Amino acid sequence: MTASSFPLSPKATMTIPWVTTVARLVLGGVLIAAGGLKIGNPADSVVAVKAYQLLPESVAVPVGYALPILEIVVGLLLVVGLLTRVAGVIAGVLMFAFVFGIAWAWANGLRIDCGCFGGGGQLAAGQEPAYLLDIVRDFGLVLLAAWAVRFPPGRFALDGALGLEGGRRDDEEDER
Amino acid sequence: MTTKGGRTNTMPKSARDKIKEQQAAARARERRKRLATYVTTGVVALAAVGAGWWYAAMNSRSEEAAGRLAPVSIQPDGSVVMAQAGVTGPVVDIYEDFQCPACKELERVSGATFKNLALEGKAKVVYHPITIFSQEPTRSNSLRAANAARCVADGKQWMAFHDLLFRNQPSETEPGFTPDQLKAWGKEAGVTSPGFDACVTQEKNREAQAAYSKKILDGQKIQHTPTVKLNGTEIDNGVLFSPRQLRDEITGAAK
Known part of the structure; x- marks a missing residue:
């Protein structure tokens, strides 16, 4: 058992999988919502990516097309707890990239909507960017992803049911 | 043992x-x-x-541009009509701002579809370059670009200039569309008329552009650019950025 290799109290071994489940559901839910709101409008997604002025046009366009579906698939994997570790790593990297992008926009004085949940691009007059809020939220999601990667797969996870992660009896061979 | x-x-x-x-x-x-x-x-x-x-x-895959254009004629108010002779409908009104990134994206994705439909005689396409921005530096960028476009008298040259403006759209955070750039793109678009350079630097049409924009924004109730109307009804964004659906919607309106 993975948990037995750490000096954890019985209470912690009980709690940790539930925390992972909550982390998976929150992170997955946010990703599905973000992707779902964008997927009907790939052009908006492309414009939102370009608004950061971080990627050259030839890269920004495919990234804009790929982001919504990637968010949805990774979000679904997290919610059902399948390939938890891999999905967690991808979600964490995505969120970290978003934190970086928003910080970049802020540092460069761009006045844009982060485009996190559709929309995006230049703000209208009178609108103020919510960079700090966006960064805090996305960084919180990075932490949830890290937790899910560290303690997969949590309760109510297909990984557990399929014996893919957690409850392995031959962990020592995998860790070598 | x-x-x-x-x-x-x-x-x-x-x-x-x-x-x-x-x-x-x-x-x-x-x-x-x-x-x-x-x-x-x-x-x-x-x-x-x-x-x-x-x-x-x-x-979102763009159509192949035919390369040729339907006749393009510049109207006194600054709008530009692209249609084969005798084609009066369906009317496609394109409201766009040279400084707006989503408009640039529309031109990149669906620009060829508008041109092809006009060339095929399946639509009367009307461009309305407006200035929707109220803040700097975007407002002046947009006004400079639109002013320069109004300095072009020939339809074919106007369309080439229009395409160049979108392709070279500056960032929204810094002054762009400088007079020197605009003059150079004018040459590139084939503008030869002697008054063009002075018209660009003196921004002779700035007031006209601002007045036209206000009239269009209020009269047509434009909330955002790009707005594209088909026979007066706004086309949904999802359709607008899908060239195949856009073509179907416009040709469907002809029936």
Whole structure:
């Protein structure tokens, strides 16, 4: 058992999988919502990516097309707890990239909507960017992803049911 | 002694080994099965991402520009009509701002569709370059660009200039569309009229552009650019950025 290799109290071994489940559901839910709101409008997604002025046009366009579906698939994997570790790593990297992008926009004085949940691009007059809020939220999601990667797969996870992660009896061979 | 002792010990040991071997084999099978499940799930997830990506890219794939254009004529108010002689409908009104990134994206994705439909005589396309920005530096960028476009008198040159403006759209955070750039793009678009350079630098049409924009924004109730209307009804964004759907919607309106 993975948990037995750490000096954890019985209470912690009980709690940790539930925390992972909550982390998976929150992170997955946010990703599905973000992707779902964008997927009907790939052009908006492309414009939102370009608004950061971080990627050259030839890269920004495919990234804009790929982001919504990637968010949805990774979000679904997290919610059902399948390939938890891999999905967690991808979600964490995505969120970290978003934190970086928003910080970049802020540092460069761009006045844009982060485009996190559709929309995006230049703000209208009178609108103020919510960079700090966006960064805090996305960084919180990075932490949830890290937790899910560290303690997969949590309760109510297909990984557990399929014996893919957690409850392995031959962990020592995998860790070598 | 040793052989005898060895023999007595060998029997139960080999039985134990056998069980161990079986257990090891079962574990290996389990591992293989897990690996297969893991890989299968991973492949399915990757395929889903790939399919969604491909669909988005296909849905937004631009038409091949024919290269030729339907006759383009510049109207006194600054709007520009592109249509074959005698074609009066369906009318496609394009409200766009040279400084707006989403308009640039519209031109990149669906610009060829508008030109092709006009060339095929399937639509009367009307461009309305407006200035929607109220803040600097975007407002002045937009006004400078639109002023320069109004300095072009020839329809074909106007369209080439229009395309160049969108292709070279500056960032929204810094002054762009400088007079020197605009003059150079004018030459590139084939503008030869002697008054062009002075018209660009003196911003002769700035007031006219600002007044026209206000009139259009209020009169047509434009909330955002790009706005494209088909016979007066706004086309949905999802359709607008999908050249195939856009073509179907416009040709469908002709019936």
